[in-house]
Structures are given as structure tokens and as C-alpha cells.
Amino acid sequence: MNASTRRWAARLLLPQGAHASALPLLVARALRALADGYMAVLLPAYLLAIGLSTLEVGIIATTTMLGSALATLAIGAWGHRFHSHRLLRGAALLMTATGAGFAGFSSFWPLMLVAFVGTLNPSSGDVSVFLPLEHARLAGAAAGQARTALFARYSVLGALSAALGALAAAVPDWLASHAGDSRVHALRAMFLLYGALGLVVWWLYRQLPAHAANTGAHASAPLGPSRRVVVRLAALFSVDAFAGGLVVNSLLALWLLQRFGLSLAQAGAFFFWAGLLSAASQLAAPLVARRVGLLNTMVFTHIPANVCLVLAALAPSLPLALALLLFRSALSQMDVPTRTAYVMAVVTPAERPAAASFTAVPRSLAAALSPTLSGALFAAGWIALPLIACGVLKTAYDLVLWQAFRRNRLTDE
Incomplete structure (x- = not known):
């Protein structure tokens, strides 16, 4: 990326007040999300095509998230001992190896091993080891409202790229019908493309400075005074x-394929429009948060989205189910940038890398448990139950979160 291209991209992507060192992270996030967007749709189709059962699809989805959770835990515990740019480059190379592994194996146990140690992401959000490392660098590249805006750009780029990636889920069927393959x-070719994108991400991380730009010049430290919160x-x-x-994108795609018989192209088109709506909502999130606060934005946009998910599970027709799911997409991701900004704002600056990891780890561990449960419910014929359970549990979370933290003060940095 030459100097003029970098300046143009910085003006386009970075909010006012953000340091230019955040630019490679934003571009890398976009490329990773592009790959995740089509992988989430194609993963269940690929695993079923090579002879795996719906339960085994759920187990592999669980394994990917469990491996990511343990890697993220290691980053939280020991990551402050290493330079973050080296850890990011190592994760990018692991992404390349993951694509090659899924393209090369067809048996359940080797695939489960690659899923555990790799970076594949079957969900609608980023649950990989990249997340805490990038969040910590981004938190140091801006302050105050600029930080919320920067995390919003990060989330929006991810959502838009994932939406475009979902459209690419139609490519294998097109190749099979037009290229004779x-x-x-x-x-398998799409998994190789995933690995190739990992190499591009590795190159982007090489553009990062050895030390993170930090608006407050605070050194990293383990959790201390902010541990309780x-x-x-x-x-x-x-x-x-x-x-x-319970309803990561791979399993939601599986639900659409089984419940309504959608093709990969139709499922990809749905996730494309859902991704666009998610991106628009995340772009609006800083504006809403500026008026009503970070916590209120997180909670009171989430609850209607949860209701829509429950209603979609019970919808008698495909158009009604898709309409409810799209309306959910327009609201359900507004908490993503605001949640990250909230975590960064309630801890001391030196604790931000550790806080990013230790809030991401339980998310990854907990999310890793539920896809297997959904796979078992699908196999038993209870295909609506995971969606209903997801909506009910998320609503309970929103209410408890608001009650527990509505009086917390945020830092100014």
C-alpha cells in the first residue's frame, strides 16, 4: 500500500481523531469477514456433501469455537508478554493453514482437529483469536467518542464484507454447473481461497508499527483494579x-436449508441482505449511543431483535420468516461496537488488552457449547427450538445487564 493509497484509505475509513495505525487493522478485518461470510454458509453444505451428519456438523462448529476460546484465553493470560503485531501475524498464518486443512481432509476426526486449532468462524460475529488483539490495538488508536466511532467502522466493515462474502456462497454451485467440476x-476451492486471504492479512499486519499507537501512552498490564467489573x-x-x-450463521443456514429447502445461492442472498442491514445498524450505533448512552443502545435495540427471532422460528411461511429475520438483523448487531467501546471505557487504559481477552474468552467458550446442542436438536427434528431458546436467553441477558450496570461510570479516555 503506497503513501497516496494509504492517505486516501485513511480519509475514507478512519474517523476524525483516530490514529493512522488503525488502517491495516480495518482492512484486515474486512478481508477476514469476507472469508467468514461465505464460510459460514458453505461449511454445513461442505460437511454434509462429504458425508457427515447434522450432529457432526454441530460438533465441528462447536470445536472451532472451543479452540478459538482457548487460544483467546492464552492471549489474555500471557499475551502481554509478547508484541501484539507478532501474535497477529502468527494468527494470520494459522488462518492460511486452516484453509489448507479443510480443503485437504474429508474425514471427521482430522477435520475436527483442524477446526480446534484453526481460525474458522461459523458465526455471524468475530469469535477468533484475532478479536482481542485487534481490539486492544484499536482502543489505543483513539479516545472518547472517536473510539466508539472507530469500533463502529471496524464492525461495519466486518458486516459489509461478511454480506459480500455470503453472496460468494453461490460460487461453488456456479462452478459445478459451468466449469464441469x-x-x-x-x-474445497473456497477453503483454499480462505487460506489465500490469510496470507494477504499476514501482509497487512506486517504494515503495523512494532508498538501500538496509544493516545494515552499507557503500557499493557494484567487485570488489576478493574477485575471485578x-x-x-x-x-x-x-x-x-x-x-x-445456538443460531450461529452456519446453523441458521442449516435451518433455512432444512426447514424451507433453500439453495446455497438463496441462502447466500439472504445473508447478504442481512449483513447489509447489520452494517447499517452498526454504522448508526455511535449516533444512537451519543444520545442515549452505550448501555441503553446495547440493551434496548437487542430486545426487539430477540422477539423477532422467536417469531421467525414459529413462522408458517418462508416470506414471513425471512422478513422477521431481516428485521432482526437491522437491530441485533447495534450492540457490537457499543459493547466493545463500553468494555474499553469501564477499565483503566493499561488493562484494555487483558479486558478485551477476558471478556472475549467466556463469550467464545459459552458459544462453543451450544452449536452441538443445536445440531442434536436438528437431528432429533426439533429445528425451531434452538431459535426460540436463543431469543429467550438473550432477552434475559439484556435485562440483567441493564439492571447491573446502568449506574456505572465510564472513563474519559
Whole structure:
């Protein structure tokens, strides 16, 4: 990326007051989300195509998230001993190896091993080891409202790119029908593309300075004075993540395929429009938070989205179910940038890397438990129950979160 291109991209992507060192992180997030967008749709189709059962699909989805959770835990416990740019580059190379592993194996146990150690993300949000490392660098690249705006740009780029990636889920069927290749080979090619994008992300991370730009010039430190509030937030976030894990994008795609018989192209189109709505809502989140506060934005946009999910599970027709799910997408992700900004604002600046990891770890661990449960329920014929349980649990989380933290003061940095 030459100097003129970098300046143009910085003006386009960075909010006023954010340091230019955040730019490679934003571009890397977009590329990773692009890959995650089509992987979330294609993963269940690929695993079913090579002969795995719906229960095994759920187990592999669980394994990917469990592995990410343990890696994130390691980052939280020992990551402050290493330079974050080196850890990010290592994670990018692991992304490349993950794509090659899924493309090369077709048996359940080798795939489960790659899923555990790799970076594949079957969910609608980022639950990988990249998350705390990038969040900590972003938190130091801006302050106050600029930080909320920066996290919103980060989330919006991820949502938009994931939406575009979802459209790419139609590529394997197109290749199979027009290029004369088998569907399984076409699906494997998409995993190789995932690995290639990992190499591009590795190159972007090489553009990062060795030391994070920090508006307050605070050194990293383990959790200390903010430990109590971080533990409480992490416990609540784990409930939200467990609920969300019941309907990660791969399983929601599986529900659409089984409940209404959608094709991969139709499912991809749905996730594209859902992603666009999510991106728009995340872009609006800082404006809403400026008027009503971070916590209120997190809670009071989430509850109607949860109601829509429950109603979609009970919808008698495809158009009604899709309409409810799209309306949910327009609200359900407004808490993503505001949640991250809230965590960064309630801890001391030196604790931000550790706080990012220790709030992400329970989310990943809890989310890792539920896809297997959903896979078992799907296999038993209870395909609506995971959606209903998700909506009910998320609503309970929202109410408890608001009651527990509505009087907390935020830091100014």
C-alpha cells in the first residue's frame, strides 16, 4: 500500500481523531469477514456433501469455537508478554493453514482437529483469536467518542464484507454447473481461497508499527483494579454468547436449508441482505449511543431483535420468516461496537488488552457449547427450538445487564 493509497484509505475509513495505525487493522478485518461470510454458509453444505451428519456438523462448529476460546484465553493470560503485531501475524498464518486443512481432509476426526486449532468462524460475529488483539490495538488508536466511532467502522466493515462474502456462497454451485467440476471440489476451492486471504492479512499486519499507537501512552498490564467489573461483564457476556451459539450463521443456514429447502445461492442472498442491514445498524450505533448512552443502545435495540427471532422460528411461511429475520438483523448487531467501546471505557487504559481477552474468552467458550446442542436438536427434528431458546436467553441477558450496570461510570479516555 503506497503513501497516496494509504492517505486516501485513511480519509475514507478512519474517523476524525483516530490514529493512522488503525488502517491495516480495518482492512484486515474486512478481508477476514469476507472469508467468514461465505464460510459460514458453505461449511454445513461442505460437511454434509462429504458425508457427515447434522450432529457432526454441530460438533465441528462447536470445536472451532472451543479452540478459538482457548487460544483467546492464552492471549489474555500471557499475551502481554509478547508484541501484539507478532501474535497477529502468527494468527494470520494459522488462518492460511486452516484453509489448507479443510480443503485437504474429508474425514471427521482430522477435520475436527483442524477446526480446534484453526481460525474458522461459523458465526455471524468475530469469535477468533484475532478479536482481542485487534481490539486492544484499536482502543489505543483513539479516545472518547472517536473510539466508539472507530469500533463502529471496524464492525461495519466486518458486516459489509461478511454480506459480500455470503453472496460468494453461490460460487461453488456456479462452478459445478459451468466449469464441469464436481460440487465437492468447488467447495474445497473456497477453503483454499480462505487460506489465500490469510496470507494477504499476514501482509497487512506486517504494515503495523512494532508498538501500538496509544493516545494515552499507557503500557499493557494484567487485570488489576478493574477485575471485578470485567468478571461481571464476562459472566453476562457468556450467557449472550451461549444463546448466540445456538443460531450461529452456519446453523441458521442449516435451518433455512432444512426447514424451507433453500439453495446455497438463496441462502447466500439472504445473508447478504442481512449483513447489509447489520452494517447499517452498526454504522448508526455511535449516533444512537451519543444520545442515549452505550448501555441503553446495547440493551434496548437487542430486545426487539430477540422477539423477532422467536417469531421467525414459529413462522408458517418462508416470506414471513425471512422478513422477521431481516428485521432482526437491522437491530441485533447495534450492540457490537457499543459493547466493545463500553468494555474499553469501564477499565483503566493499561488493562484494555487483558479486558478485551477476558471478556472475549467466556463469550467464545459459552458459544462453543451450544452449536452441538443445536445440531442434536436438528437431528432429533426439533429445528425451531434452538431459535426460540436463543431469543429467550438473550432477552434475559439484556435485562440483567441493564439492571447491573446502568449506574456505572465510564472513563474519559
